[in-house]
Amino acid sequence: MAALTDLTLTETVKGLRTGEFSSMELTQAYLERIDQLEPKLHAFISLTPDKALAQAKAADKRLKSAGDKQLPPLLGLPIAVKDVLSVEGIRATSGSRILENFIPPFSATAVQRLLDAGVVILGKTNTDEFAMGSSTENSAFGTTHNPWNLERVPGGSSGGSAAAVAARLAPVALGTDTGGSVRQPASFCGVTGFKPTYGRISRYGLIAYGSSLDSVGALGRSAQDLAELFSIMAGFDKLDATSMDLPVPDMHLNADVDIKGLRVGVPEEYFIKGIQTEVEEAVRAAVSELENLGAQVRQVSLPHTEYAVPVYYIIAPAEASANLARFDGVRYGLRVESEDIIDMFKETRGSGFGSEVKRRIMLGTYALSAGYYDAYYGQAQKVRALIKRDFEQAFEQVDVIAAPVAPTTAFTIGEHSGDPLSMYLEDVFTLPANLAGIPGIAFPVGFDSDNLPIGMQLMGSHFQEETLFRAAHAYQSASDWHTKAPAVG
Ligand code: GLN
Numbered sequence: 001m002a003a004l005t006d007l008t009l010t011e012t013v014k015g016l017r018t019g020e021f022s023s024m025e026l027t028q029a030y031l032e033r034i035d036q037l038e039p040k041l042h043a044f045i046s047l048t049p050d051k052a053l054a055q056a057k058a059a060d061k062r063l064k065s066a067g068d069k070q071l072p073p074l075l076g077l078p079i080a081v082k083d084v085l086s087v088e089g090i091r092a093t094s095g096s097r098i099l100e101n102f103i104p105p106f107s108a109t110a111v112q113r114l115l116d117a118g119v120v121i122l123g124k125t126n127t128d129e130f131a132m133g134s135s136t137e138n139s140a141f142g143t144t145h146n147p148w149n150l151e152r153v154p155g156g157s158s159g160g161s162a163a164a165v166a167a168r169l170a171p172v173a174l175g176t177d178t179g180g181s182v183r184q185p186a187s188f189c190g191v192t193g194f195k196p197t198y199g200r201i202s203r204y205g206l207i208a209y210g211s212s213l214d215s216v217g218a219l220g221r222s223a224q225d226l227a228e229l230f231s232i233m234a235g236f237d238k239l240d241a242t243s244m245d246l247p248v249p250d251m252h253l254n255a256d257v258d259i260k261g262l263r264v265g266v267p268e269e270y271f272i273k274g275i276q277t278e279v280e281e282a283v284r285a286a287v288s289e290l291e292n293l294g295a296q297v298r299q300v301s302l303p304h305t306e307y308a309v310p311v312y313y314i315i316a317p318a319e320a321s322a323n324l325a326r327f328d329g330v331r332y333g334l335r336v337e338s339e340d341i342i343d344m345f346k347e348t349r350g351s352g353f354g355s356e357v358k359r360r361i362m363l364g365t366y367a368l369s370a371g372y373y374d375a376y377y378g379q380a381q382k383v384r385a386l387i388k389r390d391f392e393q394a395f396e397q398v399d400v401i402a403a404p405v406a407p408t409t410a411f412t413i414g415e416h417s418g419d420p421l422s423m424y425l426e427d428v429f430t431l432p433a434n435l436a437g438i439p440g441i442a443f444p445v446g447f448d449s450d451n452l453p454i455g456m457q458l459m460g461s462h463f464q465e466e467t468l469f470r471a472a473h474a475y476q477s478a479s480d481w482h483t484k485a486p487a488v489g
Contacts, residue, residue, distance in 0.1 A: 004029040005168040006485075009077065009225035012171055016063060016076040023056040023063065023076030027120055030078050034122065034169050037488060040150060043164040045083045045141050046091050047123035052078065055120040062118075073232065075118030080170035082161050083124040084131050085216065086205040087111050090121070094207045095129040095139040095157075098352030099333040108205025109240065110174065110216045110233040117232050122170055126160030129354045130324065131181055131209045133157050134426045137417045138356045145413070146189060147486040148452055152410040155185030158219065162189035165219045167488050172220035172229060178210050179312050180405070180430025182217035183442035187405035187455025190444045192472065192482055193219040194226050197463050198437035199244040201230075202237035208323040210316040211242075213434040222482050223441060223472035227251040230465060249466045259474040260294030262467070264458075265398030269305035270429055275407045282446030282454040283404045286475065290402065293474050300398055302390040307383045308431040313424055314367045314380040315435075320357075321364030327352065359420065388436040395461040400471055402458055404429055405442045409452035433459050441468045444481040453484075 004026050007015065015021050031049050038044060059076035081087055084094045086104035093099045107115060115121075128138035136144040136159030144159040146152040147167040154163040158175030162185035165173050175182040177195035186193025195217040203214055218229045228251070236245040266287055271280055291297045329335035329348030336347040353361070367376035394401060406426055416423040433440045442457040460468045476482050 005033050007171065008221045009171045009228060012077055013074060019063070023059040023120060024053065026076065027052050027056040027078050027122070030122055030170060037167055037169060040488065041145050041147060041163050041167055042142050043125055043144050043160040043167070043169055044080070044123045045093055045095065045126050045160070048090055048121060051090070052120050052122050059118055059120060072116065072118035073228070074114065076120060077118065078120045078122050078170060079114065080122050080125050080161060080164045080173040081111060082158050082173070082175050083127050084176055084207045085111055085174055086207070087121060087124070090124060092124065092207065093141065094131070095127040095141060096352065096354065096357070097140045097334060098327050098348070102333045104205070106205060108216070109202035109237045111205065113233050114229070125158070125164055125173055128157035128159070129357050130207065130320065131157040131176055131178055132320070132356050132360055134180070134184060134423055135411070135416065136160065137413065138354060140354055143413055146410050147488040148190060148410070149450070151412055152452065153188065153413055155188030155410060157181040159185045161219050162186055162191055162193070165189070165191045165221065166486055168485065172218055172225055175217050175219050176206060177215050177217045177434065178213045179316060179434050180427050182219060183405050183430050183440055183455070183457050184427070186219050186442045187453065188410040190453030190484060190486070191219050192222055192226055192441065192443040193217060194230065194441040194465070194468070195433065195439060196230065196234060196465055197439045199242050200439070200463065200465065201233045202240040202243050204237055204239035210319040211323060212319060213316060215434070222476050223443065223469050224253045224476070227253050227469040227473070230469070244463070246463060251466060251469055253469060253473040255477050257470045257474045257477065258294065259290065259471055262290070262295040262400065262471060263398040264290050264295045264297045265300035265394055265401045266297060267300050267302045267305070267394070267401055267403055269302050270403040275404065276409065276448065278448040279404050279408065279454050283402070283456045286445035286456045287402050289479060290471065290475060293478060298398065300394040300401065302394060302432065304383065304386045304390050305432055308387060308435060309424055309428055311380045311383045311387065312427070312431040312435060313363070314376050315384065317360040317364030318367045318377050319364070321361045321368065324357070324361055356420070384435050387432055391432070391436045391438055399467055400458045400460050402456060405455040405457045406430070409448045409450070409454055429457070438462055439465045439468055441472045443472050443476065444484070446481060
């Protein structure tokens with residue numbers, strides 16, 4: 001029999017239901033694997049074995065009680081949660097010293113819905129500080145290593161979640177995506193990751209970065225697994241003012257999903273100079289595979305793509321500068337005592353925030369300041385509308401858009417960390433979906449000559465997540481890239 005930690009979410013839930021193994025055995029198997037591999041990977045900021053075992057024990061009790069007919073759908077399933085999402089009673093650092101000892105008194109809605117569905121929480125995964133980054137190198141708690149090659153970054157900012165899923169430290173993990181932070185690490189670590197439409201999954205309890213861009217997503221081993229999580233997490237929440245009150249499809253994907261006639265658009269602007277040849281080849285081959293499965297492929301144009309990086313790197317820091325104003329030594333987290341209150345603010349923020357966060361607070365404050373607002377923030381908002389319109393026009397012709405997730409496979413730790421601009425340019429293909437608020441799913445479609453995973457993303461029209469899950473699932477039913485595991489440990 002395969003090791004328990006090799007099972008997918010779907011297989012795990014089935015095994016728990018049929019009594020093949022208990023949640024205790026399963027949780028212990030994950031905790032042992034974490035013990036063994038965590039020193040190499042550093043995927044977690046906090047581990048919560050005692051709580052996990054207590055949750056597993058309670059789950060087993062319910063699983064065994066014959067009278068409990070209406071068992072919650074994920075009862076006994078272990079998961080990992082990115083450390084920017086609040087879980088009641090478990091430290092949430094957001095990868096920052098300023099929140100090093102912050103214990104949220106409530107759980108994020110997305111987390112609460114999963115807890116209500118019966119999950120067991122193994123721990124909180126590593127992230128760039130306040131989710132600002134593309135490599136997990138900006139975490140105040142050390143860098144996560146890519147399980148495919150320990151000298152490479154796992155991507156970011158949900159790099160801990162991606163590494164954990166790839167290395168089988170958890171069957172699924174929650175992430176967040178403000179500009180690619182679920183899709184890009186999924187791609188770098190060879191796992192599947194989705195970001196929903198803005199407004200689809202509540203942001204309540206997500207420690208805010210860029211509020212008009214932030215979304216809660218998940219990483220896992222297949223589109224099928226993620227569709228289950230999506231159905232549970234999505235839906236209206238009165239605690240998030242931007243949450244949409246729309247019906248959520250209850251998706252249980254099976255092997256014979258048919259994508260005959262699905263119109264797939266390939267945007268010419270995503271195959272630019274500088275893209276790694278092997279990435280382009282693998283993505284084009286995956287598009288051909290979709291065509292073999294019955295899809296109709298055509299070229300589309302998203303002419304404002306090149307402005308996504310400058311637009312995002314004005315809007316996201318601007319929103320961040322406002323969101324992070326609350327970390328002042330009074331309300332949350334760290335306080336550095338000082339003679340007067342202004343010095344207390346300065347010293348708390350000066351020692352609590354890392355350099356990338358400070359850079360963005362300064363950029364954002366500048367972009368919003370009187371005299372510069374129109375030239376930067378105002379202008380960026382106008383161009384953001386053009387990027388959104390590009391997608392609207394493309395989705396008049398096609399159902400999904402297929403593109404690379406990142407121009408390269410996982411880069412080496414340290415390669416971009418001294419040069420913020422070169423790091424920001426890594427995000428060129430993921431930022432547009434956030435600026436437009438549309439959903440996306442990233443999944444593995446091959447490997448490069450260094451045996452590093454290559455990802456492709458499908459983007460869809462607002463609230464058309466089901467189409468994305470179905471297309472990715474059809475691809476995964478006909479291929480096996482998503483089943484490959486790194487030989488770590
Ligand atoms: N890499 C992007 C940034 O640094 C996106 C991060 C994210 O999606 N949270 O802001």
